[in-house]
Amino acid sequence: MASIQVMLCFFVLSILVTRSYPFNPIANLSPKSDIELLEFSLNLEYLEAEFFLHGATGRGIDDVDPELAQGGPLPIGGNKAVLDAFTRDIILQFGYQEVGHLRAIKRTIEGFPRPLLNISKEVFAEIVDSAFGKSLQPPFDPYANVINFLLASYVIPYVGLTGYVGANPKLQNATFKKLVGGLLGVESGQDAVIRAMLYDSGHLQVHPYEVTVATFTDRISSLRNKLGNEGLRDDGLGVPRLGGTVGRTFGNVLAGDRDSLAYGRTPQEILRIVYGGGDEHVPGGFFPWGAHGRIAKSYLKSSM
Secondary structure (H helix, E strand, C coil), X not given: CHHHHHHHHHHHHHHHHCCCCCCCHHHHHCCHHHHHHHHHHHHHHHHHHHHHHHHHHCCXXXXXCHHHHCCCCCCECCCCCCCCHHHHHHHHHHXXXXXXXXXXXXXXXXXXXXXXXXXXXXXXXXXXXXXXXXXXXXXCCCCCCHHHHHHHHHHCHHHHHHHHHXXXXXXXXXXXXXXXXXXXXXXXXXXXXHHHHHHHCCCCEECXXXXXXHHHHHHHHHHHHHHHCCCCCCCCCECCCCCCHHHCCCECCCCCCCCCCCCCCCHHHHHHHHCCXXXXXXXXCCECCCCCCHHHHHHHHHCC
């Protein structure tokens, strides 16, 4: 009789955890704060996956793995960018990497459906206008050419990278720490590739604005620092004279503090940036209806 009861318990448990991406039951034994931090990162992974996949192919997650979206709304905007074969290959790899990240997170925690995302050329134009403090004419189009798309790519992955740096020391569960370490490694690699490609073109003018690529990155980084409102967490490709690595270089191909350690950001800082308005309580920007998960929603509730 006891053996039958045990078998029934295992059968019920298997039903409860069997999903399209069954999450690890260990998550149920993890601190609530660990689960919430990992859950929060899904917002950025959804955003990056949709942006890279659309840029490379004109299609998003639903074309690769519809179950990952869990019925969440289709993104606003998103186009196939005008890219050369080399850049498209890299961006496509990034897109598939982000799909892998989504799968890995959803195998560890339950997660949530894709939030409404805005990856339209209009939202990127607003970000660039904010970075320059004026309306550029014509409006910035991230999908128009290679340089524009790389500059738009510069906007997104680095924010997720700083989020993982900020979250990792707060995690208690070893499984979660290992996962975040793996996610951080690839996100850092993506940011390094984007920065290196832009660094190689740093002296070129971004047509038709008569502003160099390096200046564009400086303005975007300054905007993120301003929106995050927690001091210096970001550096562009241009630095003051001998202000780069340990004060001995002119270049700044990777962002880091005085010891070349990666900057970290809190969920509040990230929301202020991706919402585009510097306020974690007011959705907008890439997340018109707000980000999902317990952490993000707690700020939305506090604004009501």
